[in-house]
Amino acid sequence: MKLLLIALAAATAASDPxxxxxRGPNGTGVANTSGLPAxxxxxxxxxxxxxxxxxxxxxxxxxxxxFLTAMDGEKxxxxxxxxxxGKELWRRDVPRTGKGRLDGPNGxxxxxxxxxxxxxxxxxxxxxxxxxxxxGREQWRLxxxxxxxxxxxxxxxxxxxxxxxxxxxxxxxxxLLGVDANTGKIxxxxxxPGVISGYSTPTVYQPKNAPKQIVIPESFQLSGYDVGNGxxxxxxxxxxxxxxxxxxxxxxxxxxxxxxFSQNQPxxxxxxxxxxxxLKTYDKNRDGAIAPDEVVGGPPALDKMLSPKYGFTAFDGxxxxxxxxxxxxxxxxxxxxxxxxxxxxxxGNGDVTDGAIKWKYTRPVPQVPSTLLYNDVLFMxxxxxxxxxxxxxxxxxxxxxRLKGAIDKYFASPVGADGKVxxxxxxxxxxxxxxxxEWEILSVNPLDDEVFATPAIADGRIxxxxxxxxxxxxxxxxxx
Numbered sequence: 001m002k003l004l005l006i007a008l009a010a011a012t013a014a015s016d017p018x019x020x021x022x023r024g025p026n027g028t029g030v031a032n033t034s035g036l037p038a039x040x041x042x043x044x045x046x047x048x049x050x051x052x053x054x055x056x057x058x059x060x061x062x063x064x065x066x067f068l069t070a071m072d073g074e075k076x077x078x079x080x081x082x083x084x085x086g087k088e089l090w091r092r093d094v095p096r097t098g099k100g101r102l103d104g105p106n107g108x109x110x111x112x113x114x115x116x117x118x119x120x121x122x123x124x125x126x127x128x129x130x131x132x133x134x135x136g137r138e139q140w141r142l143x144x145x146x147x148x149x150x151x152x153x154x155x156x157x158x159x160x161x162x163x164x165x166x167x168x169x170x171x172x173x174x175x176l177l178g179v180d181a182n183t184g185k186i187x188x189x190x191x192x193p194g195v196i197s198g199y200s201t202p203t204v205y206q207p208k209n210a211p212k213q214i215v216i217p218e219s220f221q222l223s224g225y226d227v228g229n230g231x232x233x234x235x236x237x238x239x240x241x242x243x244x245x246x247x248x249x250x251x252x253x254x255x256x257x258x259x260x261f262s263q264n265q266p267x268x269x270x271x272x273x274x275x276x277x278x279l280k281t282y283d284k285n286r287d288g289a290i291a292p293d294e295v296v297g298g299p300p301a302l303d304k305m306l307s308p309k310y311g312f313t314a315f316d317g318x319x320x321x322x323x324x325x326x327x328x329x330x331x332x333x334x335x336x337x338x339x340x341x342x343x344x345x346x347x348g349n350g351d352v353t354d355g356a357i358k359w360k361y362t363r364p365v366p367q368v369p370s371t372l373l374y375n376d377v378l379f380m381x382x383x384x385x386x387x388x389x390x391x392x393x394x395x396x397x398x399x400x401x402r403l404k405g406a407i408d409k410y411f412a413s414p415v416g417a418d419g420k421v422x423x424x425x426x427x428x429x430x431x432x433x434x435x436x437x438e439w440e441i442l443s444v445n446p447l448d449d450e451v452f453a454t455p456a457i458a459d460g461r462i463x464x465x466x467x468x469x470x471x472x473x474x475x476x477x478x479x480x
Contacts, residue, residue, distance in 0.1 A: 018115075018117070018458060019060060020061065020062065020116070020117070020159075021112070021156065021158050021201075022058055022060070022111075022112040022114075022158075022201050022454070023058070023201070023415070026204050026249070027202075027203045027247070027249075029414060029415040030374050031415070031417040031458055032417070033417050033418060033459055035418065035475055036418040036460060036462055036475075037473055037475050038420060038443045039432075039443045040430070041445045041447060044445075047472040047473060048471075048472050049470070049471050050469065052068060052070060052079065052465070052470050053070035053072040053079075054072075054109075055068065055070035055077075056110040056411075056452040057069040057111060057156075058453040058455070059112075059456045059470060060113055060114060060120075061115075061456055062083075062117040064084070065080050065083055065134060066080070066081045066456075067080055069109040069111070069112070075093050076094040076095070076124045076126065076127060077109070078092045078113065078120065078130070078132060080134070080136060083472075086472060090135070092136055096127060097145075098126050098145060099126060100126055100146055100149075101148070101149065101150070101151075102151070103150060103151045104151055105411070108124060108152075109124065110152065110154055111156040114158055114159045118133065119132065119133055119134065119181070120134065121181065123153075123156070125147050125149075125153035127143060127145075128143040128144030128145060129141070129144060129166070129184070130142070131184060140183060140184030141184065142179060142184045144168075148171050148173075148317070149170045149171065149198075151199065153199075154198075154244060155167050155199055155201050155202075156201045158204075159181060160204055160212065162182065163178045163227065163228075164177075164178070164179040164181050165177070165179075165202060165227070166179070167200070167201075169195050169196070169197060169199070169200070169216075169219070169243075170195075170197055171319075172317055172318050174191075174193070174195035174196070174198075175189050175190055175191050176188075176189070176216075176225060176230050178230050187230075188229055190225065190232065192232075194218075194220070196219045196241070198218055198243045200217040200218075200244055200245060200246060200247075202214040202215060203215045203246060203249050205249060205254075205347075207346070210347070212226075212228075213226060215249065217239060217243040217245060217246075217256050218243060219240075219334075220238075220239055220241060220333060220337055221235045221237045222239055222247070222256060223235040223236075224347070233349060234350060234351075235350075235353075236351075236352055236356045236357065238353065238357055239258050240258030240260045240264060240338065241258075241260035241261075241264065241333065241334035241335075241337040242258070242260045242334075243256075244368045245366075245368070245369065245371070246413070248371045248372065252345060253346065253358065253392075254344050254346055255341065255342070255343050255371050255373060256344065257340070257342075257365040257366060257370070257371055258340065259339045259364075259366065261335070264337055264339045265362070266362045269336060269338075270299075270305050271301065272331070272335055273299070275329065278290060278328055281297060282296075289322035289324055290323040290328070292307075292312050295308075295312065305335065315330070315331040317330060339362070340361055340365060341360070341361040341365050341380060342357055342359070342360045343358040344357055359394060361395050364382060365382065366383050367383060369410050369411065369412065369413040370414075371414075372413070372415065372421060373392060374435050375416070375435045375436060377389050377391075377435065377436060377437050378390040378392040379416075379421055381410050383409050383410060384402075385403045385406050385425060386400060386402055387401060387402075387431075387439065388400045389437045391437070399437060399438050399439060403423065403433075403444070404441065406444055408425035408426055408427045408429065410423070410425050411426055411451075412424045412425075412451055413454045415462075416435055417462075419434065419435050420432050420433070421433045421435050422462060424447070424455060424464060426452065427450060428447035428448060428450055428451045429446055430445040430451075430464065431445075432445070447471075448466075449468055451464065451465070452467075460474050461473060461474040462474070
C-alpha cells in the first residue's frame with residue numbers, strides 16, 4: 001500500500017511539472033523536485049526578491065513566468081514576472097466594477113490565477129474572469145457578479161480540458177461555471193440550490209470507467225461533477241457547513257477537512273427548534289420573519305447563536321436584515337453539521353454516502369489550510385501551530401506536536417517536495433519539517449512580513465509571497 005501511494009504521488013506531480021494552478025499539480029501541494037533549501041529568509045538563500053502590490057493570491061508558474069493577482073489602491077491587477085530573475089514583465093489593470101462583501105482578512109485579490117503556459121486566466125470577485133496571453137495581451141473578458149459570500153470570494157479557477165471551471169458557492173443562487181478557455185464563452189452554468197457560502201478550489205478526479213470529474217467540497221457534502229457538461233454525478237453527505245480546504249486526492253480516495261463554528265464539534269451542537277416554533281418564540285411583531293432585535297426568549301444557547309454579535313449575519317443569507325423560513329432551515333442544518341477531517345471513497349452515481357466515509361477525525365481541524373498527502377503521510381496544521389501526521393489509510397494519528405517558534409494562525413496550506421514539508425504562518429514564520437510520520441523540525445525561518453498565500457515549488461526553488469514581496473529561495477548555484 002505504501003509503495004503504491006508513493007508511486008501515485010510521484011506520477012501525479014510529474015504529470016504537471018509546472019505549478020500552474022492553486023496548490024500546484026491538481027491541487028496536491030506536492031512538487032517532484034529536489035535540492036530545496038531547508039533554511040531561508042530575507043538574508044539567506046535568496047535567489048531573487050521582487051516588490052509586489054498586496055494580495056492574497058498564490059503564485060502560479062509556467063516554464064518561464066510567474067503570475068499573480070494583486071490590488072494597488074483601487075486597481076485590480078494581473079502581474080507577470082520572469083521566473084528566472086523576478087523581473088516584472090508586465091502588469092495589467094482590470095476594472096473594479098463593484099465592491100463585493102469582504103470580511104475578516106479576505107481581500108479583493110484572493111483567488112489565484114491559472115495558466116496553460118501560453119495564457120493566464122484570472123478571476124476577481126469585483127469584476128469576473130479575464131484572460132491574457134503570456135505577453136500580456138488581453139484575449140477575452142467575462143464580467144460576473146455581484147456575489148454573495150459571507151467572507152468574500154475564496155475559490156480559484158482551474159483549467160481542465162480547455163474549460164475554465166469556477167465554483168460559485170454563495171448564500172443565494174450558487175452555481176458551477178464552465179467557460180471555454182479560448183473564447184470566454186460560457187459552456188455551462190449548473191445551478192446548485194443546496195449550496196451556501198464556500199471557498200474551496202476544485203480537484204480533478206478520473207474514474208476508471210466514466211468521464212473525467214471535478215470534486216468540490218461543498219457545504220454539507222463532497223460532490224463530483226462531470227467536467228464536460230457540469231452535471232452533478234454523485235455526492236457524499238457529512239461535511240462541515242462551511243468548506244475552505246482543497247481535497248487531497250489519490251486514486252479513488254479523498255481526504256478533506258472542514259470547520260464551521262466551534263459549536264459544530266461533535267457533542268457540542270446547539271439544539272434548534274422548527275420554523276413554526278421559531279415564529280411563536282421570536283416573531284414578536286408577527287410579520288412572518290425574525291429580526292435581530294427579536295432573538296430573545298428562546299433556548300439560551302440558540303439565543304446566543306442568533307445574536308447580532310455572533311451568528312445572525314451569517315444566517316441572513318440574502319442580507320436583508322431578517323431570517324425567513326429558508327434561512328432558518330439552513331441555519332438548523334449548519335448547527336447540526338460536524339467539523340472534522342474525513343477520508344472518503346470517490347465515484348458512483350447519486351447519493352453514495354453509505355459506505356463512502358472510510359474514517360473521520362473529530363478533534364479540532366483548521367479553518368483554512370488544506371491537508372497535505374506526501375510520502376504516504378497525511379499532514380495537517382491547526383490554527384494554533386499544532387502539526388499532526390496521520391496514517392492516511394486508517395486515520396490513526398502518528399504524531400502531534402507544536403511547531404515551536406511558529407505558534408500562530410495559518411492561512412497558507414502546507415506544501416511538500418524533496419522529502420520536506422513547508423508550512424508558513426500568518427506572521428511569516430516558515431517551518432520546514434521532515435516528510436515522515438515521526439516528523440522533526442528541520443528549521444524555523446522568519447520572513448519578517450505577513451503571509452496569506454500558499455507557496456509554490458518547482459525546479460529546486462520555493463516561491464513565497466509575503467504582504468509586500470515575492471521571494472524565490474534556492475540553494476546557491478541551482479538554475480532553472
